[in-house]
Amino acid sequence: MAIDLRKKVAIIGAAETDRLGIIPDMSEIELHAQAARNAILDAGISKDQIDGIASAGQSPVAVADILGIVPQYVDGTSVGGCSFMLHVAHAVAALVAGYCNFVLITHGESGRSRVGKGPWSSTPASIQGQFEAPYGTAGAPTQFTVPIVRHMKTFGTTEEQLAAVAVATRRWAALNPRAMFRDPITIEDVLNSRLIAWPLHLLECCLVTDGGGALILTTAEKARDFRKPPVYILGTGEGCENVMISTMHDFTESRSFKRAADRAFRLAGIERKDVDHLMLYDAFVHTPMYALEALGFVKPGESGPFFAEMRSAPGGDLPINTNGGGLSYTHTGMYGMFALQESVRQLRGEAAAQLPNVKISLAHGPGGMFSASGTVIMTNQL
Amino acid sequence: MTTTRPKPLPRPTPETAPFWEGCKQRELRLPFCTVCQRYFFYPRRYCPTCLSDAITWRKASGRGTLHTYIINHRPAPGFEQDAPYVIAIVQLDEGPRLMTNIINVEPQPENLIPDMPVEVVFEDASAEITLPKFQPVRTERND
Numbered sequence: 001m002a003i004d005l006r007k008k009v010a011i012i013g014a015a016e017t018d019r020l021g022i023i024p025d026m027s028e029i030e031l032h033a034q035a036a037r038n039a040i041l042d043a044g045i046s047k048d049q050i051d052g053i054a055s056a057g058q059s060p061v062a063v064a065d066i067l068g069i070v071p072q073y074v075d076g077t078s079v080g081g082c083s084f085m086l087h088v089a090h091a092v093a094a095l096v097a098g099y100c101n102f103v104l105i106t107h108g109e110s111g112r113s114r115v116g117k118g119p120w121s122s123t124p125a126s127i128q129g130q131f132e133a134p135y136g137t138a139g140a141p142t143q144f145t146v147p148i149v150r151h152m153k154t155f156g157t158t159e160e161q162l163a164a165v166a167v168a169t170r171r172w173a174a175l176n177p178r179a180m181f182r183d184p185i186t187i188e189d190v191l192n193s194r195l196i197a198w199p200l201h202l203l204e205c206c207l208v209t210d211g212g213g214a215l216i217l218t219t220a221e222k223a224r225d226f227r228k229p230p231v232y233i234l235g236t237g238e239g240c241e242n243v244m245i246s247t248m249h250d251f252t253e254s255r256s257f258k259r260a261a262d263r264a265f266r267l268a269g270i271e272r273k274d275v276d277h278l279m280l281y282d283a284f285v286h287t288p289m290y291a292l293e294a295l296g297f298v299k300p301g302e303s304g305p306f307f308a309e310m311r312s313a314p315g316g317d318l319p320i321n322t323n324g325g326g327l328s329y330t331h332t333g334m335y336g337m338f339a340l341q342e343s344v345r346q347l348r349g350e351a352a353a354q355l356p357n358v359k360i361s362l363a364h365g366p367g368g369m370f371s372a373s374g375t376v377i378m379t380n381q382l
Numbered sequence: 383m384t385t386t387r388p389k390p391l392p393r394p395t396p397e398t399a400p401f402w403e404g405c406k407q408r409e410l411r412l413p414f415c416t417v418c419q420r421y422f423f424y425p426r427r428y429c430p431t432c433l434s435d436a437i438t439w440r441k442a443s444g445r446g447t448l449h450t451y452i453i454n455h456r457p458a459p460g461f462e463q464d465a466p467y468v469i470a471i472v473q474l475d476e477g478p479r480l481m482t483n484i485i486n487v488e489p490q491p492e493n494l495i496p497d498m499p500v501e502v503v504f505e506d507a508s509a510e511i512t513l514p515k516f517q518p519v520r521t522e523r524n525d
Contacts, residue, residue, distance in 0.1 A: 106488055122390065130392035130402075131424050134513055135469055135483050138458035150450035153496040195466075198453035198491060246471055246481035247424065251450050312384075 005267060007382060009092040010223035010230035013043030013216030017108070020211035020330040021180050027116025029058050031108025033066050035212035043216045044227040045102065050216070054091060054104035056083035057334055060198040063106050073100035080367025081242060081281060081334040085217070085260075085374025088340070089236035091217045101218060107337035108212030115210075115271075128244050140283060142207055143245040143369045145197045148286050150251035152199070155301030157289075159199050161308045163190035165285035166203050166327050168313035173324025175314065175353035180207055181328045204285040206326035206335070213337040215344070220382070229380060231347045234360065235268025237261055237375040245369040252301075254366070256373040257294035261364065264375035265296075272296050275377070276358045277346050278318065279339035281365030282325040291364050292320075295375070312352065322346060322353050337366040340376060347380040389460035391511045398425045399411045405512040408504045410442040412476055423478035444502035446516070447476040453489045472500055472516050486517040493518075 015038030017023070026034070038089065040047055052073035053060045060076045073094050077086045084105055091103040109118045123129050128137075137143050151157050167187055173179035185203060193202040223230035223247065239259025242248045243376055249255055265272070272295070280288035280295075289303035298306050304314070312320035323329045323342040330338060343361035345351040364375045394402040404411030407437035412421045415429035416436040428435055454461075461467065468484040485503060487493050499519040506512050 124390060124393035125395055127424055129390065130394065130398055132481050133390040133458075134392050134465065134511075135481055135505065135515075136389070136454060136458045136467055137469060137481075138454070138456060138461075141456055142458070144452050144453060145452050146450055146469065146471060148450070149452070149496055153450070185486075193451075195455045197455060197469075198466075239466040244424075244481070246479065251471070 005092050006234050007232040009095045010220050010232045011215050011217055012223050012226040013039040014040045015039040016213040021209050023210035024113040028108055028110040031212035032063050032106045034215035035083050036106045039214035050102045050104045052100035054087035054105040079372035082336045082365035082367040082374035084337045085376050088376045089238055092233050095219050100115050103217045106214045109332035110210045111333035112208045132244050141197050145200050146245045146252035154252045157304040160187055161304030162285045164308040166190050168310050169321050169325040169327045171313045172322045172353055173328035176324050179324035179329045179362045206283045206331035209330045209332050211330050211332050213341045231344050231378050234377040234379050235264040237263030240372040241319045254290050254370045260373040260375040261295040264377050268377045274358045275362050276359050277361040278320045279343050279363040281339050282327050339363040343378055387460045397427050399426050403515050410444045411439045413443045414438050414440045421476045421478050421501050423480050442476045446472045447497045448500050449473040483515045485515045
């Protein structure tokens with residue numbers, strides 16, 4: 001019998017680095033440190049109270065050390081951009097179990113300037129090195145994008161529908177002064193931008209930036225003692241599937257997305273219609289489309305028309321990626337932290353493009369090339 | 383292009399060596415689970431369906447269909463001369479899928495229709511490594 005973990009744990013601190021975008025004067029570990037310090041200030045907590053550390057990209061050991069913390073809970077789960085959703089999921093269990101009292105989750109990435117960051121590397125003897133790299137793959141734009149044509153073939157998804165995701169997301173970015181790209185764009189602008197990997201064009205691919213973010217979590221009882229209104233965790237899910245894009249079981253749907261989403265909704269005990277706001281990690285335009293379908297907000301194949309009708313855009317019936325997303329706000333490489341940050345801002349009433357009456361927000365992301373997945377459902381209602 | 387960086391080549395492991403040895407001999411060989419009676423890919427020691435170790439290698443037909451693909455305009459290091467090039471997933475007639483390049487066709491969407499038949503072409507990449515690539519099956523064959 002599962003333990004009811006709903007609203008047992010809350011986010012009490014949430015912050016990003018001072019700047020996002022191009023930060024050549026800070027090394028990657030310092031981006032972690034600044035995000036952590038900002039979250040500590042946001043919560044109004046003493047650093048010495050923090051006894052749990054979770055991080056990806058940089059080791060949690062390095063993060064604990066640079067902050068001068070000796071934790072009794074350590075989570076180094078690193079499965080790509082959704083790692084922070086998994087950190088939240090694990091922190092909920094750890095806090096309820098009494099492993100620790102305050103968990104600090106950090107992200108920092110010098111994705112653009114690559115200061116204090118190792119080089120790209122692939123091992124020729126790895127599975128990917130043997131069965132993908134020899135065919136000219138060059139990172140996410142050449143791997144994450146491979147399923148799209150199958151979605152088009154199966155459901156009749158069009159290039160215009162794909163482009164609409166970028167247009168809708170840019171409309172949110174226009175409302176956010178911290179977004180990197182804020183000028184309005186049209187479907188034609190998107191389709192006329194440079195081809196990266198047909199069927200995708202430049203404006204359908206995420207930004208590459210520097211930045212970071214951090215969260216602090218504690219039990220619901222302790223959460224009352226801090227300065228910001230608690231954001232309670234309702235449900236979490238996680239999953240993983242293919243080590244390479246080429247071994248994805250079905251190129252029209254992600255099993256890892258479904259695993260994560262199904263668990264999150266089951267543990268949260270809510271319906272899809274109860275969700276007011278979605279943050280769907282957008283590394284490329286198809287990523288939120290696959291997520292919307294896997295999460296069950298639309299039927300398989302219906303995400304194309306959904307986005308084309310601007311239902312996710314300002315004024316639409318299901319706001320998605322209200323910070324401007326990885327497509328227009330920021331994308332350091334492991335974007336999941338920024339999806340969580342915007343969910344917290346919307347639930348606190350602190351967002352740049354603040355929605356009215358947000359009670360439940362969901363953040364969902366992939367890790368690797370549909371390889372892993374994490375879902376977090378949050379609420380401001382006790 | 384002034385860069386002449388080498389293309390990345392696979393380094394076979396004990397589990398995958400029969401695949402690469404087959405390619406060198408211009409045979410597409412696939413691991414086959416004698417318990418499940420089915421092929422799988424990528425090669426590994428135990429069947430991904432039943433975890434049996436009763437794995438044999440069988441020669442595949444080299445035929446399949448184009449399952450999905452991209453036309454890559456942003457070449458990987460070493461592939462500058464090739465861009466744009468097709469990175470594809472081929473659905474083999476035997477069941478498994480693999481990543482490959484579709485060659486001997488102009489890389490345009492109208493030439494690359496999902497589910498079109500394709501066949502293996504072996505391309506020597508070095509003295510040790512031969513890569514299985516695929517090309518559209520010609521409809522009018524005289525052989």
